[in-house]
Amino acid sequence: MPTITTAEEATMLQLQDTASSCGLRRSYLGTEFNQPQVDKNFFKPCRVSIVDDAPRPDIKWNPSYVTFVKRVDRLAVLASDRPTSLPEGFPASVDSARVWSGSDFEKPSSYILNFSEDDIKEIENGLAYFKGLPGDHGPDDVTKETFPLPELAERLKKIAYDLHFGHGFAVLRGLDPDRYSPLDNILLYLGITSYIAETRGAQDYDGRMVVHIKDMEKNLPPETGRPSPYSSRAQPFHTDRCDILAMYALGVGAVGGESLLASSGKVYNEIAANRPDIIHVLANDDWIFDEFLSYPKWQTGALLFDFGAHGPSFCYSRRPITGAPFSPHTPGVPAMTEIQAEALDMVHFTAKKHQISITLQKGDIEIFNNLALFHGREGFVDDESHKRHFLRLWLKNEEMAWETPETLRSQTAELYEKKGLDAPPKWDVDHAPPVPRVITRHMRCS
Template identity: 50%
Template sequence: MSIDSILAQPTRSPDIEWNPSFTWYEERVKFLSGLGLKRPTRVPKDFPNVVYEPWVWDGRDFRDEGQYVVHLQENDVAEIEEALATFKDRIGRLELADVNRRTFPLPQLKERLEDIAQELHRGIGFTVIRGLEPRNYSPLDNAIIYLGVTSYIAETRGCQDSSGNMFIHVKDLGNSIPNSDMRQSPYASNAQPFHNDVCDILAMYVQEQAVEGGESHLASCAKIYNEIAATRPDVIHTLADPSWIFDKHESPPRWNTRALLFNFGDKGPGFCFSRRPITGSPTSPRSTGVPAMTEAQAEAIDMVHFTAMKHRLTMKLKRGDIQLINNVAIQHARSEFRDSTIQRRHIVRLWLRNEQLAWGTPEGLERTWFEKYGESERRKIAKWNFLPGATRERILFRKDSCS
């Protein structure tokens, strides 16, 4: 049997879960290994054998959070609050879309924030800004501060759904939306497997922590790549193949195809995918009529997750933290969490891009990037919903969630 027969389109979906089972993964690896397939022994010609860059790391490389947490001092917070006042003096003429370096001046903090931008694009690929206290500000003021500070890191903002939302409030809304057990993950408390969002820089501003759980997990895409390339170069071929099927969750069924692994020019390989449109999930079962993935693809996508788990860095974000991630260099996941009636986990998400420092967008992602950052129809109806909450349709509608 050749590898082509395993890659051929099956009629039945493999046994695979959105939050993957290590037992099923091991059984699949063993099964495919026993078939005697003729597998590629080198990575694709346009991919490196190994990546040597600062964004190649193992979670154990970080001895303490001081290696990635940037602490704001009292004078930094004072400057931010002065910039907030400056912007609000013009609030009658300006809207949230107008928050930028010119309208939110940070002359002293500017250089440190620009250093963070360099770290995200050319260093380890993530950081946490710590020292703000969201309880000191109104929801509108928090939105202005968030946009103002991050404008020095990546000023272009991406639209996060077809409704034009520029902010997404990651918060369990089960208590406020009746009969919403099947709500999408941004609005639930379940754990999430490793994935990428659809952006260059992912920003998360913590308004409140969970009572328990909700830890953030990060993993270096290049570290994952290096290990798989060294041990299973055939899987690199599978991940880089553009035949992966992404369910659009529409009726009649519709899907698009693209790769999961891309070569970002001189920056090397990086991932861009989430599992939901590929594997389906409890809240978004795979649509009837959408072609099934192959056993080789099921092995490959689970291998990425479990390699990420092996090399992950886990952090507990605090209220007021702004976590910033180079989304194409790093995958992220989260633990399940528990809220109380008086303390509910709440994170405000932004998708950002630094036009000068951004990694080159591969051809396979150009259309998606235009939709998020270009003059697309969804950006023409941009909405700056600085208050938490979402419509029932947004919470339950499978098509309108991050993929």
């Protein structure tokens, strides 16, 4: 049990225990001792005991297929009362263009827009127009109006439509980032993407609007745990917290680093057809998400959500659920169940079965619907002349955006309305965040 050192801590633990016995999840009674807060939306029967060494399923952040198969076989023997129908309100299948398998894209031309020399000239003219505007303007001021692209606009609008109502992803190819300064690279990146999704989201509580995705190992003390955006390790399938995700490749590694995408609609359809009981598990809101603080604190929620006319889709990252070697669970945070472990890995390996692997080139802008697709990446190796360095944006197209499920609306307010930030929006133009930000485990997405 946690050590109680003050009267305030004792009072809070007593309040939590009382609330839990009344059917209120402890995790929603704030553990800031002087500011207890109750979330009225989470009155549900659930009593959770804090234990420091909770037994956990054998499940890894980057999962093992052998372990997954053994778990499936073991649970098949034990489980005799699995649901044989889908939860109420969930369709038998998603039927739309966002349902695909990687083998459907034999021709990369179906998702790559190659910029011509005239296109590049138009982009550079748009950049010059923006920089020539009177007054002091920065990245926040880039819009369709301040960065005119008269010929490209319609093609970029078509890409926006495909992201929301088509297969959900595109690669824009032909830029040479070495031709531009760090600031100009960000400005033209924002100018192009403003025609696809103009609203930009803050990516951390410090208000960072762009994140530099690169291996930071040489910049950190030995044995420092790094979230995946700042490492070279492979990443399992997950989603971020935005509507549209964009990555601009300022540089690529010497080996590896392929971008992996998978249709969440395809994953849903296959699991719904073969294991409807797993859909129940994924849609239940009893998943534990570790907040990775110095004391045990967590949130609960679902992994699978109803996106209205677009059908069911997923929103989660594995690390807060499984922990990771570089980010172990906080002692006292409850463990997931074996059935949840089976469901989580089933999603991953179904996505892997239907993935498309894209080798991005220097200068590419990859952009996709984060609500329609899972993404991951292969591990990579840099050398002196080939260093992977991507700029990530979280975006939203206000006209075409999918309707946000009610349970996800609070995070939308954080991202796009900048609510709850510790600082005004900021732009790290030519560098990654400071070391304390890089090594923190309390992140929105990793």
